[in-house]
Amino acid sequence: MTLFEITPLPIPRGRIVMFACITGVGSYLPGQPVSNYSLIRRGIDTTDEWIVSRTGIKSRHLAEIGCTSSDLALEASHRALLSAGIHSGELDLIILATSTPDFIFPSTACLLQAKLGNHGAMAFDVQAVCSGFVYALSIAEKFIRSGSHKKVLVVGAEVFSRTLDWEDRATCVLFGDGAGAVVLEASENPGIIATASHADGSYHKILSAPGNVSNGKIIGDPFLRMDGPAVFKFAVNALADVAIECLEMAGLSSIDVDWLIPHQANTRIIESTAKKLGLPMENVIVTVDRHGNTSSASIPLALDVAVRDGRIQRGQKVMFVGVGGGFTWGAVLLEF
Numbered sequence: 001m002t003l004f005e006i007t008p009l010p011i012p013r014g015r016i017v018m019f020a021c022i023t024g025v026g027s028y029l030p031g032q033p034v035s036n037y038s039l040i041r042r043g044i045d046t047t048d049e050w051i052v053s054r055t056g057i058k059s060r061h062l063a064e065i066g067c068t069s070s071d072l073a074l075e076a077s078h079r080a081l082l083s084a085g086i087h088s089g090e091l092d093l094i095i096l097a098t099s100t101p102d103f104i105f106p107s108t109a110c111l112l113q114a115k116l117g118n119h120g121a122m123a124f125d126v127q128a129v130c131s132g133f134v135y136a137l138s139i140a141e142k143f144i145r146s147g148s149h150k151k152v153l154v155v156g157a158e159v160f161s162r163t164l165d166w167e168d169r170a171t172c173v174l175f176g177d178g179a180g181a182v183v184l185e186a187s188e189n190p191g192i193i194a195t196a197s198h199a200d201g202s203y204h205k206i207l208s209a210p211g212n213v214s215n216g217k218i219i220g221d222p223f224l225r226m227d228g229p230a231v232f233k234f235a236v237n238a239l240a241d242v243a244i245e246c247l248e249m250a251g252l253s254s255i256d257v258d259w260l261i262p263h264q265a266n267t268r269i270i271e272s273t274a275k276k277l278g279l280p281m282e283n284v285i286v287t288v289d290r291h292g293n294t295s296s297a298s299i300p301l302a303l304d305v306a307v308r309d310g311r312i313q314r315g316q317k318v319m320f321v322g323v324g325g326g327f328t329w330g331a332v333l334l335e336f
Helices: 037-042 048-055 071-086 108-116 129-145 201-206 229-252 265-275 295-310
Strands: 019-028 094-098 123-128 152-161 175-185 194-198 211-216 217-218 259-262 317-324 328-335
Touching: 019 071, 019 129, 019 295, 037 048, 071 108, 071 152, 071 175, 071 295, 094 129, 094 194, 094 211, 108 123, 108 129, 108 152, 123 129, 123 317, 129 152, 129 194, 129 229, 129 295, 129 317, 129 328, 152 295, 175 295, 175 317, 194 229, 201 229, 229 328, 259 265, 259 295, 295 317
Parallel strands: 094 123, 094 152, 259 317
Antiparallel strands: 019 175, 152 175, 194 328, 211 217, 317 328
């Protein structure tokens, strides 16, 4: 057996194989866009040219004090549920990807569930940083394929601005806040085709927020710290490799992909990934210039933008690829 051969499980006679299909999308960005010039006026020692040339970022959204990840998730979820044409009470599973939870516990997914007015659905958080949405979507697909759940809300929500050291110009200009959500439903029609996810904790030092809470105090460094060149090198290779792995699992190649939606961290990473896959930038959804890096929210935010502006159409094949602190990385290939 080669690495990418799959031995199918026996299907009970008479059982219909169900796919996990995206039936609704939604997103939410707090407040007004904050431009690079706005950050400079706030006293950050940088220039618009420095930020744009290295990252492609021109603006981002920053949540006001008191606004939480579950607040952003709620708005995105309402829009996704409306798009899907279902009520929150119909959900039987809620998975929320975040690295900036409202509380230590309970989970932000449970807080979102309460705000949605859902009672009884399974709900939990996924913490895989910028790969969080891809991880969460992969998990949701397994629940649906097993037959145990039929209507799932998958959300990526972050208030990443709360983790930033605003004296560190190399990191504070990169990130933004926001949320994106999708509704997955069981269907006999093709939806998610293949998924692949990985992690390697030996790389944890190149991107982390290493503080923790103990006895009511923050222990260690609570801010995001990043070795930019090391992250860039790792991300470009990991994103391309996991995309190819996912395509080979599906028996397809990059020529079959209508749209690539990568994690929105940096335009140079996005362009390098597309080049490695042989995809023209015309087939890549890019929103990092407007949103900055919103971590687990970046892929569903970009998906919602492209669905609503008409680029992504039903029946097209879409590839999600994400990479984040951990290090984690993963891909999802689906027919929209």
